Amino acid sequence: MMSIVISGLGWVYTTSMGYAGDIKVLPSSKGLPPIERKDIFKEPYKPFGRMDYFSKLGLAAIVFAMKDANLHGSPHKNTGIIASSSTGCLETDMKYQATLLPENNTLPSPALFAYTLPSCFLGEASIRYGLTGESFVINETDTTGMTGLGMAVDLLAVGQIDYMLCGINNSQIDGVYDADGIDGIDATSIQPGAVFFLLEKKNRNPGSYGNLSKNESNTSFYYKDSPIKNLHDLAQKCVKKNI
Amino acid sequence: MEGWQVVMNKVYITRANAITSMGPDLDALYTGLLENKSGIKKALRFDTAPFVSPYAALIDTLESKNKQSLIFELANQLIDQLPPIDKDCLLITASTKAGIDLLEKKNLIGSTISSKVFPSSLPDYIAQKMGLNNRGFNINSACASSTIAIGKGASLIKLGHADCVLICCLDVITDFTFSGFSALRAMSPLPALPFDKNRQGLTLGEGGATILLMGEKKMKSLNITPLAEICSFGIANDAAHVTAPARDGRGLKLAIKNACAMADISLDKISAFNTHGTGTVYNDLMEINVLNSLFSKNTRANSIKGAIGHTIGAAGGIEMALCVKMLETSLMPGTAGLKDPEKDAEHYFSPDPQKISGDYILTTNSGFGGTNAAIILKRSK
Numbered sequence: 165m166m167s168i169v170i171s172g173l174g175w176v177y178t179t180s181m182g183y184a185g186d187i188k189v190l191p192s193s194k195g196l197p198p199i200e201r202k203d204i205f206k207e208p209y210k211p212f213g214r215m216d217y218f219s220k221l222g223l224a225a226i227v228f229a230m231k232d233a234n235l236h237g238s239p240h241k242n243t244g245i246i247a248s249s250s251t252g253c254l255e256t257d258m259k260y261q262a263t264l265l266p267e268n269n270t271l272p273s274p275a276l277f278a279y280t281l282p283s284c285f286l287g288e289a290s291i292r293y294g295l296t297g298e299s300f301v302i303n304e305t306d307t308t309g310m311t312g313l314g315m316a317v318d319l320l321a322v323g324q325i326d327y328m329l330c331g332i333n334n335s336q337i338d339g340v341y342d343a344d345g346i347d348g349i350d351a352t353s354i355q356p357g358a359v360f361f362l363l364e365k366k367n368r369n370p371g372s373y374g375n376l377s378k379n380e381s382n383t384s385f386y387y388k389d390s391p392i393k394n395l396h397d398l399a400q401k402c403v404k405k406n407i
Numbered sequence: 408m409e410g411w412q413v414v415m416n417k418v419y420i421t422r423a424n425a426i427t428s429m430g431p432d433l434d435a436l437y438t439g440l441l442e443n444k445s446g447i448k449k450a451l452r453f454d455t456a457p458f459v460s461p462y463a464a465l466i467d468t469l470e471s472k473n474k475q476s477l478i479f480e481l482a483n484q485l486i487d488q489l490p491p492i493d494k495d496c497l498l499i500t501a502s503t504k505a506g507i508d509l510l511e512k513k514n515l516i517g518s519t520i521s522s523k524v525f526p527s528s529l530p531d532y533i534a535q536k537m538g539l540n541n542r543g544f545n546i547n548s549a550c551a552s553s554t555i556a557i558g559k560g561a562s563l564i565k566l567g568h569a570d571c572v573l574i575c576c577l578d579v580i581t582d583f584t585f586s587g588f589s590a591l592r593a594m595s596p597l598p599a600l601p602f603d604k605n606r607q608g609l610t611l612g613e614g615g616a617t618i619l620l621m622g623e624k625k626m627k628s629l630n631i632t633p634l635a636e637i638c639s640f641g642i643a644n645d646a647a648h649v650t651a652p653a654r655d656g657r658g659l660k661l662a663i664k665n666a667c668a669m670a671d672i673s674l675d676k677i678s679a680f681n682t683h684g685t686g687t688v689y690n691d692l693m694e695i696n697v698l699n700s701l702f703s704k705n706t707r708a709n710s711i712k713g714a715i716g717h718t719i720g721a722a723g724g725i726e727m728a729l730c731v732k733m734l735e736t737s738l739m740p741g742t743a744g745l746k747d748p749e750k751d752a753e754h755y756f757s758p759d760p761q762k763i764s765g766d767y768i769l770t771t772n773s774g775f776g777g778t779n780a781a782i783i784l785k786r787s788k
Contacts, residue, residue, distance in 0.1 A: 211649075241646075252526045252547070257583075261510045264586055277587035278650050278775065281503060282526070283548045287776030290644040296661060298642035299778060300548035300555050303505075303526035311544055315559065318566055324665070341522040349525045382568040 167377040168320050170387075171369040172235065172362030173402050174228020176221055177355075180407050183232035184371070187407070196336050196356050199224050211288060214275055218253040219285035222333035225358035226289045229329060233362035233369055235293075243327040244297030244319060245286045246312040248304060248395070250354050251334045252282040285333070297325050305349050307332055309395035314382050320365050331360030332395050359399045373402040417623045418561040419633035419787065423728035426484055427614035427715045428464035436715070436725070437732045440740035441760050445714045447598040447610050453582045458589035460596045463580055464612030464716030476506035476523060477579040477613075482533050485575060485615045489537075492619070496571040497563065498534050498543030501556035503720035505529040505545065508581040533575055549774030550683070551642075552576070553616070553723030554782055558640035560620050561782075570625035576724025577615035584719070585611060591650070599686030599717070600744040601710035602695070602752045609685040612716020616724030634731045636785040638672075638767065641665025645777035652690055656697035658779040659771060663701060666769070666781040674701050677783065678765035679739055680755070681726050683772045684710020685717050690773065695752045707763050708755035713743030723772045727782065730768050734786045739763050 174183045178196055181203070182188050190197050199220040201212045204227040215223070226245070230236045256279050263270045278284060286299035298319070302312045309332045316328040336356040341349070363376070376398075378385045385392050392398045399407060424432055428446025429439040439446070449455070450463040468484070471477050509524040522528060530543030546556040553576035560572035578584075588594045588611055595608035626633060643665060645658035652659075667674055680702065682694050698708060711729065718725055733739050738760050745758040766786040773779045 244642075250525060250527055254524065257504075257507060257510060260587070261583060264511075264582060272586040272590040274587070274590040274592070277590055280583075280587065281547070281549050281775050283774075283776045283778065284649055286548075287644070287649045287778070290646040290777055291649070294646050296644050296646050296658065298555070298780075299644050299776065300546055300552075300642075303530075303545035303547060305527045305531050305542050307527075314568070315562070318562065318568075322566075341524075342519050349522050349527055349531070351522060351525075380567075382563075382566075 165377045165379055166317055166321050167375045168317055168363050168365055169367045170361050170373040170376050170402060171364050172229040172233025173373060173399060174225045174232055175357065175359040175399055175407055176224050177357040177407060181224065183228040184403055185232065196221065215288060216253060216256040216279035218256055218282065218335045219279055219288055221335060221358045222247060222285040223288050225331060225360040226329055229360040229362045230293060235362065239294030240327060241294055241296045242325055243295040243329065244325050245289060245295065245299040245329040246302065246316050247286060248302045248307050248309040248312045248332045249282055249334055250304065250307040250349055251337050252303060253280060254337060255335045256280055307334060307354065308393065310385060313385060313395065314378060316363055317378055320363060326364065328363045329360050330363055331358060333358040355396055359395055414567045415565050416567060418564045418637040419621055419626055420618060420635045420637060420731055421621050421626055421631045421633055422619040423634060423731045424488055425614060425616040425725045425728040426466060426481065427725060428466055428612055429715055432488065433728050433732060437729060440711060440714055445598065445743060447716055453585065458585060459594045462598050462610050464610060465580060466613055476509050478502065478506045478529060478577060479532055481577050481579055481615045485577065485617050486533065486536055489617060492537060492573060493571050494538060494540045496539060496573050497541055497569045498530055498539055499556045499560050499572060499574050500530040500533060500543060500545045501552040501574065501576040501720050501724060502529055502545055502578050503547055503549060503552055504578060504584060507583050511582055548778045549776050550719055550722055551772040551774045551778045551780040552720035554772045554780035555642055557618055557723065557727055558642060558780060558782060561637040561640060564620055564622045570622040572620045574618040574724060576721040578613060578719040578721045580611050580613045593687055595686055598744060599713050601684035601686040601713050601742055602691050602749050602756050603745050604747045604749050606686045606688065606691060608687050609712065610716040612718045614715060614718040614721050614725050616721060616728045618724055618727055633787040635734050635787050638783040638785040639666045639669035640782045641669065642780045645779065647777055650775050652693040652773055654693055656693045658777055659697050659773055660701060662771065662779040662781040663769065666783050670783050672767065675703065676765065677767050677769045678706060679733065679763040679768040680706055680708040681730055681768065681770040682708050682710050684712050686712055691749060695749060698755055699751050704754035706755060707739050707761040709739050709742045711740060711743065726770050730770050730784050733763060734768055734784060737763050
C-alpha cells in the first residue's frame with residue numbers, strides 16, 4: 165500500500181463553498197453560486213475579472229484547499245495540479261460559439277477564446293502560487309477523479325513533486341444531450357461544482373485530514389482504511405458532513 | 408513515505424503512425440518532409456475571408472458524414488490503420504477541442520446537443536469502436552496534450568500499473584479554432600516560417616497520431632521488435648502568463664532538466680531536438696533562448712510546423728512518431744520555410760535535412776496555461 169497525507173480541502177458546490185475553517189452555506193436550489201473576487205482573495209487580484217466561470221470555479225476550490233493547508237501565503241514551486249472534468253469548459257465554448265453566429269453581428273472574442281481551453285485555470289492557479297509542477301486536465305466519462313488521484317499519488321511516491329493539488333471541476337450544464345450512438349455521458353449524472361485536495365508526503369499541517377492510501381495495482385483507494393468511490397465521496401468523509 | 412517500493416520498468420514504442428495534411432500515414436509525412444513538400448494550402452472547408460489568413464494544413468480526405476464531428480472521422484481513419492490490439496490495452500487520447508464542431512452544426516438555443524460534444528466522448532468512442540475493456544480518458548493540456556499523454560502512458564507502464572497503452576492524439580480545424588487563433592492575432596497571414604526572422608505567426612493544421620507503448624515483458628511475450636525506447640519525460644509550468652510563454656523559457660528548461668534527470672543522462676547526450684517551433688514571434692524566441700542556454704551548437708534542431716501547420720493537441724503525437732523515423736534513419740527533416748534564420752538560431756536549424764548522431768532525441772511542446780512537456784526517446788538497439 166502507498167500512503168500520503170491529505171492536508172487541505174476546498175470546494176464550491178451548490179449547497180456550500182469554502183474549506184473547513186470557513187464554510188459559506190448557500191441558498192438551496194440556486195445552482196452553482198456566482199464567484200466574486202472577495203470570496204477567495206482579500207486583496208485585489210486583477211486577472212480574476214477576465215476569467216470565465218469554469219476558471220473561477222476551479223480556481224476558487226484550489227485557493228480554498230491552499231488556505232486549508234496553510235500554503236496560501238507564499239509561492240510553492242514544486243507543486244503540480246491534476247484536474248478531472250467531464251464537462252470541460254463547454255459553457256464557455258457555447259458562449260464563444262455564439263459570437264460566431266452571423267445573426268449576432270459580433271466579432272470573435274480573443275479573451276473568451278483563450279478560456280475555451282479547459283486547462284487554462286490550471287495556468288491561473290500556477291501563476292497565483294508560483295507552481296511549476298505538471299498541470300493537466302483529465303476528461304473521463306464518469307468523473308470519479310480516481311485516475312487523476314492515482315497519478316497524483318504516484319508523483320509523490322517517486323519523489324518528483326513536493327505537493328499535489330488534485331480534484332474535479334465540472335460546470336453546470338443546461339440543455340438536452342443525445343447519447344448519439346455511443347454509451348457516452350449522462351449529462352444529468354454530472355455533479356456540478358469543484359473540489360480540490362492538497363496532498364503531500366509528510367504530516368506537516370496540524371489540521372490535516374489524515375492518510376489516503378492505494379493498493380499497488382492502482383485499483384483501490386482508502387481513506388483511513390475506508391474504501392472511497394470518488395473525490396466527492398472523499399470530501400464528505402474528510403469533513404464528516406454533507407457539504 | 409518509508410517502505411515505498413517504486414518499480415521503474417522500461418517502456419517501448421512498438422508502433423507509431425500519423426495522418427496529416429501530407430498524407431495518410433507516417434511514411435507519407437516523413438518522405439514529404441524530406442522532399443520539402445508542404446501540406447499548407449488555402450483552406451476551402453470554411454469561409455476564411457473574415458480572418459487574418461486563408462492558409463491551413465487540412466487533411467484532404469477528411470469529410471463530415473451525417474452531421475458527425477470531423478474528429479470521429481479522423482479517429483476512424485486512425486483506427487483502420489491499427490493492427491489488432493490487446494483488448495486490455497489502456498486507451499489515452501489527447502485532444503484540446505475533440506468534437507467541438509458539433510456545436511457549429513446545431514442551433515445553440517432550445518435544441519438537442521449530441522453528447523459527443525463532451526471531451527470524454529472521444530476516448531469513449533474509440534474504446535467502443537476498438538472493443539477495448541476500458542473506456543479510456545482524454546488528457547488536455549493545450550498544445551502539450553499529446554506529449555503529456557505519452558508521458559503519462561509511459562509512467563503507468565514504468566510503475567507497473569499497465570503493460571500496454573495506446574495513445575491516440577488528434578485535433579481538427581474548424582471555424583471555432585480558426586476564428587479563435589485569428590482573433591488572438593497568433594496566426595500568420597502567409598504560411599508559417601518557424602525560426603525565420605520574417606515569421607509572422609502560426610498556421611493551423613490538423614492531424615492525428617497513434618503511439619503504442621508496451622512494457623518489456625509484454626513486448627517480448629508478443630515477440631515484437633521495438634521501434635524506440637521512451638527513456639524519460641518531464642513536465643513543468645512557467646507560472647508566468649496564461650497565453651504567452653515565459654520569455655526566459657523557464658518552464659521548458661525545467662521540463663527538459665527533469666527529463667534528463669529521470670533518464671540519468673547529461674544534456675550533452677542529446678544530439679537532436681524536435682522543437683515546438685510554432686512560428687510565433689515569442690514562442691520561437693523562447694525556444695532559441697532555451698537552445699542557447701542548455702545545448703551546444705552541435706545540437707541539430709528542427710520544426711515541422713512550416714509544412715504541416717500547428718496541429719494543436721495532436722502536435723506532440725505526430726512529432727513523436729516522426730522522431731521514431733528520425734532515430735531509425737539518423738536523418739532529421741529540415742525546418743520548412745526557413746530562409747533567413749533568427750539570430751542565434753542559425754547554428755541549430757536548417758531548411759535541409761540534417762544528419763543526427765547519438766542515441767537520444769528530445770521532443771518538446773509548450774502551450775497556453777504555461778504548460779511545457781519534454782520526452783527523451785532512445786534509439787532501440
